[in-house]
Amino acid sequence: MSELADDIDDRRRSIGARRNPETEEAILEAAEALMAEVGISGFSIEAVAKRARAGKPTIYKWWPNKTALLLDVYxxxxxxxxxxxxxxxxxxxxxxxxxxxxxxxxxxxxxxxxxxxxxxxxxxxxxxxxxxxxxxxxxxxxxxxxxxxxxxxxxxxxxxxxxxxxxxxxxxxxxxxxxxxxxxxxxxxxxxxxxxxxxxxxx
Amino acid sequence: MSELADDIDDRRRSIGARRNPETEEAILEAAEALMAEVGISGFSIEAVAKRARAGKPTIYKWWPNKTALLLDVYxxxxxxxxxxxxxxxxxxxxxxxxxxxxxxxxxxxxxxxxxxxxxxxxxxxxxxxxxxxxxxxxxxxxxxxxxxxxxxxxxxxxxxxxxxxxxxxxxxxxxxxxxxxxxxxxxxxxxxxxxxxxxxxxx
The missing domain is CATH 1.10.357.10 (Tetracycline Repressor, domain 2)
Structure with a gap:
């Protein structure tokens, strides 16, 4: 990865709360699996939270909206x-x-x-x-x-x-x-x- | 207008029913005015028909859907x-x-x-x-x-x-x-x- 891309990554990570890598991974996995199963129309932060056994506030702390989470999954x-x-x-x-x-x-x-x-x-x-x-x-x-x-x-x-x-x-x-x-x-x-x-x- | 563009125009006009120019103009004017007043969220074929004093079937005969009509307005x-x-x-x-x-x-x-x-x-x-x-x-x-x-x-x-x-x-x-x-x-x-x-x- 280039230095520029590293800088951006660092900047993103420093915005908002520090992420717990395991929980982050579980949420991304859940979001990806949910997308594969129900598609975009059935995709919601609530369903991701349930599947990842994470709290909705945790997800919203790291991703301000559904789109931000989807972009990371993508x-x-x-x-x-x-x-x-x-x-x-x-x-x-x-x-x-x-x-x-x-x-x-x-x-x-x-x-x-x-x-x-x-x-x-x-x-x-x-x-x-x-x-x-x-x-x-x-x-x-x-x-x-x-x-x-x-x-x-x-x-x-x-x-x-x-x-x-x-x-x-x-x-x-x-x-x-x-x-x-x-x-x-x-x-x-x-x-x-x-x-x-x-x-x-x-x- | 180029010959190629003319050809396309002719082709489009020949698809489906022949349009009455006055009615077509009235519908496009109504659609444009409606967009300016209520924006995209309030835009519907029904509201355009009412405003243009045209029948909904007439509009659907010439434009298969709202998007086709909006593209012509645009x-x-x-x-x-x-x-x-x-x-x-x-x-x-x-x-x-x-x-x-x-x-x-x-x-x-x-x-x-x-x-x-x-x-x-x-x-x-x-x-x-x-x-x-x-x-x-x-x-x-x-x-x-x-x-x-x-x-x-x-x-x-x-x-x-x-x-x-x-x-x-x-x-x-x-x-x-x-x-x-x-x-x-x-x-x-x-x-x-x-x-x-x-x-x-x-x-």
Missing amino acids: HRRKPANVHMDTGSVEGDVFAFLTGVFAHWGDTGAGQVFRFVIAEAQRDAAAAASLLEYSAERRIQSGEIFQRGIERGELSADIDVGLCADMLAGFIWQRLLTGRIERDPGQLRRVARQMVRGLEASGA | HRRKPANVHMDTGSVEGDVFAFLTGVFAHWGDTGAGQVFRFVIAEAQRDAAAAASLLEYSAERRIQSGEIFQRGIERGELSADIDVGLCADMLAGFIWQRLLTGRIERDPGQLRRVARQMVRGLEASGA
């Missing part, structure tokens, strides 16, 4: 190969796209994330949790482009945050319109177009 | 300058981003579109309407890149649909995380990075 199963240093930006972007779409398509993770995004459009607390989460991911995937600058592969005057937004935007919009892309050829093309641009001179 | 107010031929792809992308974000930020249009996307994550009919709508927009904004190929500005082997997806993805993700971008400098940078790429050699 994120902890994301495979490590989503963020790989392959030695080139095109390789990293391809690995990222392949890994996220596989995670979304092969597990229930895509459905969870769709629900979280939808919930954030109508509930302010959910919106705040999603914004915090996506800001963390923005920094994490921004590292793909930051490494590229440091290697001299990318121009030093690009905006790393905008690059991360473009990458996130592509996968979000595909998920939200039910068009998860699994064709490696298409994903390589996205990576190539993003890095090399579209101009005829670059062909 | 789209007909989109300013024409969103799709401009400025003579360069960077110029066109900049005009598109500026126009859409202004439309979303200055009117209630952004809220309507957020609601539509959210609804599509939990309702299959809404999802179908959103998919149809976004497929049409994909062709329309793809023309920016198609024109670039025809001018010899862009490489002939780029994937126009993927370019349109990247563009849509950026604005969707910004809308859904409440980060509508109004800084022309940032929007010019998005257009530049997209067209010229990120590589150091291109700097």
